[in-house]
Amino acid sequence: MTENQAASGASSGDTLVRSIDWKQGLIIAMGIPILIVPSLADLSETLWAMSIILWVLSVLSGFLLNIPLGELCATFGVAGIGGSIQYVFEDDEKYKSSKINWGRLVGSLGAWAYFDTWVPVIPIFTIMTGVYINDYFDLGFEGVSSTLFYLLLGVLIYGFIIISGRKGLEGGAKTQLILAAITIVPILVICIAPIFTGDFHLGTITDEMVPDGWKWDGNDMLMILGCFTVAQWSAVGWESAATYGAEYKEPSRDVPKALFSCGLMCLAMYFIISFCMYGALGYSEIHENGASTLIPVAKYGFGDTGGAVAVVLLIAGMVMIIQTAFLGTARTIQIMAREGNFPHIFSRTNIYGVPMYAMYFEAFIGFVVILAQITSSQILAVSALGFAIALAMCMMAFIKSRRDPRFKDVKRIYRAPKWALAGAWFMCLFEIFFMIPGLLYYVYKGMGFGYDIVASPSPSSTCPAGSSSSGGTPRPIPP
Numbered sequence: 023m024t025e026n027q028a029a030s031g032a033s034s035g036d037t038l039v040r041s042i043d044w045k046q047g048l049i050i051a052m053g054i055p056i057l058i059v060p061s062l063a064d065l066s067e068t069l070w071a072m073s074i075i076l077w078v079l080s081v082l083s084g085f086l087l088n089i090p091l092g093e094l095c096a097t098f099g100v101a102g103i104g105g106s107i108q109y110v111f112e113d114d115e116k117y118k119s120s121k122i123n124w125g126r127l128v129g130s131l132g133a134w135a136y137f138d139t140w141v142p143v144i145p146i147f148t149i150m151t152g153v154y155i156n157d158y159f160d161l162g163f164e165g166v167s168s169t170l171f172y173l174l175l176g177v178l179i180y181g182f183i184i185i186s187g188r189k190g191l192e193g194g195a196k197t198q199l200i201l202a203a204i205t206i207v208p209i210l211v212i213c214i215a216p217i218f219t220g221d222f223h224l225g226t227i228t229d230e231m232v233p234d235g236w237k238w239d240g241n242d243m244l245m246i247l248g249c250f251t252v253a254q255w256s257a258v259g260w261e262s263a264a265t266y267g268a269e270y271k272e273p274s275r276d277v278p279k280a281l282f283s284c285g286l287m288c289l290a291m292y293f294i295i296s297f298c299m300y301g302a303l304g305y306s307e308i309h310e311n312g313a314s315t316l317i318p319v320a321k322y323g324f325g326d327t328g329g330a331v332a333v334v335l336l337i338a339g340m341v342m343i344i345q346t347a348f349l350g351t352a353r354t355i356q357i358m359a360r361e362g363n364f365p366h367i368f369s370r371t372n373i374y375g376v377p378m379y380a381m382y383f384e385a386f387i388g389f390v391v392i393l394a395q396i397t398s399s400q401i402l403a404v405s406a407l408g409f410a411i412a413l414a415m416c417m418m419a420f421i422k423s424r425r426d427p428r429f430k431d432v433k434r435i436y437r438a439p440k441w442a443l444a445g446a447w448f449m450c451l452f453e454i455f456f457m458i459p460g461l462l463y464y465v466y467k468g469m470g471f472g473y474d475i476v477a478s479p480s481p482s483s484t485c486p487a488g489s490s491s492s493g494g495t496p497r498p499i500p501p
Contacts, residue, residue, distance in 0.1 A: 040271050041375070047270065047280035048287070050349060051263040052206055053342030055291035057256035060146060060398055062296065063315050065249050066308045068468075071227040071300050076249055077292045080257035085285055086445035087413055088261045089438045090420035092277045095267025096436040097423075101353035102265035103416045107132030108361045110419040113428070126361070132415035133358045138408030139255070140354065142401040143347035144384060145391035147340040148176045149398060154314070154340075158333045172392045180385040183345045187381070189374045206291075208335050212316065213295050215323025216302040226304040227297070241463075248464020251457045255406040257292055258413070260284045262350045267436070269375075277436040348384055355380035403465045410457045417450035 042050075058077070065073040094106035108129035117123040152172040156163045163171045216222040236242055263284040270276035295316075300308070302319050311318050320332035356377035359369035368380045391401070423429050424443055 040269055042266060042269055042276075043271055044276035044279035044283070047263050047266050047276065048283050050266070050346060051260050051280075051284045052287070053339065053346040054256075054259045054262065054284070054288055055206070055209075055295070056147075056336075056339035056343045057143070057259045058292055058295055059316070059336065059340075060150065060313065060402055061252050061256055062299065063308055063311070063313050064399075064468075065253060066296070066300060066315070067305070068233075068245065068464075069249055070230045070233045070305055072232050072246075073249065073253075074227070074293065074296045074300060076246070076253050077257060077296045078289065080250060080253035081260075081285065081289045081292050083254065083449065084258040084260060084288070085281075086442075086449045087258055087417070088264050088281055088285065089278075090442045090446045091261055091416055092264040092267055092281050093434060093436055093438040093442070094416070094420055094423060095264050096270065096273035096277045097267075097432060097434050099268040101268055101357050102136065102350060103261065103412050104133035104136035104354045105268075105357035107136070107412070107415050107419045108357065108363070110423050110426075110429075112361065128415070129361065130363050132412055132419070133354070133361070133363055135408045135415065136412040137351070137354055137358065139405050139412055140347050140351040141384060141387055142391070142405045144180075144344055144351070144388045145176075145396075146398050146401050146405075147344050147347075148172060148179060148388060149392060150313070151175055151179070151337050151340045154333050154336060157314075158317070158329065169392060169395060173389060176385070176388055176392060179341055179344055180348070180388065182341075183348045184378070184381050184385070187345070187349060188372065188376055188378065206339075208331070209316070209339065210291070210294060212320045212323055212328070212332060212335070213298040216298060216319060219323055221322035222298060222301040223304075224301060227301050230300075230305050244460050244463040245467065247456050247460025248462075248467075249460075251410050251461040252402070252406050252464065254413075254457070255402065255409050257288065258409075259346075260288045262346055265350050265353060273435040348381060351384055352377045352380040355383060399469065403461075403469065406461055407458065410453050410461060414450050414453035414458075417446040417453070420446045421450070 065076065069076060091103060091106060094100065094110070095102065098106065098109050100106050100109045108126075111125045111129040111132070113125040114123065117125055149172055152163075152168065152175050155161065155175075156168060156171065161171070260281075263280040264277065266280075267273060267277050270280070299315055299319050302322055303311070303315065307318060308315055316336060317329045317332045320328035322328075324331065355364055355368050356371070357369075358364045359366055359380070368377065368383060370379055371377045420438075421443065423432075
């Protein structure tokens with residue numbers, strides 16, 4: 023792509039356009055904190071108040087993971103984790119005489135693992151949006167009618183995202199700014215309000231720091247690691263700010279600013295939401311309300327009308343995260359298609375550099391998952407495993423990019439700090455030898471061995487890990 027093309031916003035057909043700055047990258051990623059919603063109750067029920075510490079640590083781990091990713095995306099002009107893995111490991115010259123091109127095989131594995139991470143976000147939050155609307159406003163949809171209701175929401179939401187984003191990330195960022203203004207700030211106010219109304223009790227956190235009967239033995243440590251991996255699926259999602267490294271106008275300036283500002287924003291949000299929610303509710307009320315934990319918190323601060331406000335804000339936030347997933351995954355599909363892991367048509371972009379065919383394909387997958395009636399717990403479990411694999415492989419790619427002679431003369435448009443290489447080694451080993459086994463144990467205890475293999479369709483409703491209806495033993499409710 024020439025400088026003239028970049029300046030005019032045009033594309034030659036399958037090339038992404040450098041059209042955004044770090045502020046727009048931050049805005050596009052502002053929906054990320056809403057990712058805490060599907061697993062907020064799950065982790066609180068499993069680890070009690072210790073889950074607050076886990077949320078903070080999971081966001082902090084994102085700095086070790088996302089800074090190297092920012093260098094890969096900016097330097098090689100690729101979109102996200104999947105694109106980075108494919109680009110670095112692809113070495114046709116090395117494997118030209120081999121029966122198997124191991125470079126492309128490894129790249130494909132990483133790309134598909136990342137694809138398995140973000141695509142499910144779209145149907146998960148479409149279904150959750152429908153559940154909140156249906157349950158709170160007592161619409162009475164059940165069975166087939168509820169599925170049709172979710173499909174209708176999907177048509178409206180996906181259509182809105184495709185139309186608003188068809189002219190590029192700059193347009194998408196403007197839409198995100200509007201949604202952020204009516205979602206992020208009010209949710210913060212809702213979560214903080216119990217502190218000023220007297221409904222927040224620090225003693226609830228200190229008295230319930232660990233579950234009853236907690237032993238700190240091998241099984242409990244595996245459970246912590248499993249919960250860490252589930253939290254990571256949500257809290258490291260701000261890697262979407264790095265995903266757009268190939269589209270920042272000035273990568274050396276925009277990439278670090280977008281990453282650090284987004285990381286700090288997520289660190290504050292995840293702590294405040296989990297801390298205030300647990301202090302206001304405690305284990306017993308969290309267990310009673312399940313996934314709708316922010317609604318009673320809003321009622322404590324604003325009375326009965328707060329519940330309706332919370333639902334509206336959560337719905338807006340869910341639309342934000344669906345849009346974030348839509349934009350990020352479209353670029354993952356686009357780069358996968360360029361590398362031969364998807365039909366080539368998905369690599370094509372419109373005149374604004376937007377991979378529209380990839381976006382249509384995402385919408386199709388969302389409809390298929392909704393029709394299959396797969397629960398959010400099943401989808402999230404598989405997604406978390408895919409994310410852990412993709413993160414480990416991304417760190418391998420970063421290490422390889424620094425050590426492989428093929429890349430020694432490549433100019434680093436943005437170069438990560440010196441500590442990034444050591445951090446990449448640590449996170450790569452940690453993901454493989456600790457996080458993945460921990461997640462498998464978490465899923466086994468909460469859902470059964472079958473869910474370690476595949477998330478199969480189930481007629482039961484979504485349940486937090488460890489709840490009796492999902493196949494595990496519930497934690498005792500404190501007196």
